[in-house]
Amino acid sequence: xxxxxxxxxxxxxxxxxxxxxRCNYSSSVPPYLFWYVQYPNQGLQLLLKYTTGATLVKGINxxxxxxxxxxxxxxLTKPSAHMSDAAEYFCAVSDLSGGYNKLIFxxxxxxxxxx
Amino acid sequence: DGGITQSPKYLFRKEGQNVTLSCEQNLNHDxxxxxxxxxxxxxxxxYYSQIVNDFQKGDIAEGYSVSRxxxxxxxxxxxSAQKNPTAFYLCASNRGGTDTQYxxxxxxxxxx
Numbered sequence: 232x233x234x235x236x237x238x239x240x241x242x243x244x245x246x247x248x249x250x251x252x253r254c255n256y257s258s259s260v261p262p263y264l265f266w267y268v269q270y271p272n273q274g275l276q277l278l279l280k281y282t283t284g285a286t287l288v289k290g291i292n293x294x295x296x297x298x299x300x301x302x303x304x305x306x307l308t309k310p311s312a313h314m315s316d317a318a319e320y321f322c323a324v325s326d327l328s329g330g331y332n333k334l335i336f337x338x339x340x341x342x343x344x345x346x
Numbered sequence: 347d348g349g350i351t352q353s354p355k356y357l358f359r360k361e362g363q364n365v366t367l368s369c370e371q372n373l374n375h376d377x378x379x380x381x382x383x384x385x386x387x388x389x390x391x392x393y394y395s396q397i398v399n400d401f402q403k404g405d406i407a408e409g410y411s412v413s414r415x416x417x418x419x420x421x422x423x424x425x426s427a428q429k430n431p432t433a434f435y436l437c438a439s440n441r442g443g444t445d446t447q448y449x450x451x452x453x454x455x456x457x458x
Binding site for chain 1: 350352355377386389390391394402436440442443444446447449450451
């Protein structure tokens, strides 16, 4: 069965510093992978997704993620953090084993950005 | 504007009462989903529906019920059988298959 592990429930960075949020997945088939962002008391917004093809995926707000099959990883990065990036981030993998698209989510990483 | 609406945003109920959460979409999506979010646990699937008049249980369906009488609407009822209903509930939709799921703003349910 598919699963997702996000390393670090809380990450704190300085404004302007590199953001690195880690995600490892387990999947028996080529995965579809997603990163979503959630601001307080709001729904989830898609940042980026990997389906097939290029392993470096660019998303909104300057974020990108690289699919590394050998490491079963899909880490999210942003070169320079902004105060507005403070939010909770969720990595997810598609599980199609039940005949429908079920998203399996990681537990989330809360990103804090300080001046 | 196309999107997903959930109402109400905040909901308070007494223990033992059933409560229905609304989810409406005007994206013409065939598939709709209900997730529950608890702190530190990510999102877990409650129910999903791939077409009108059909729905399936997800991972944590006990104590919940749904209906899908219209393509645009997928209401979730939290029954008194749900042991710990206080949570943030998120509705999502997509065209089906591996299409991206889009989320509504959520309803925070507090059972007193």
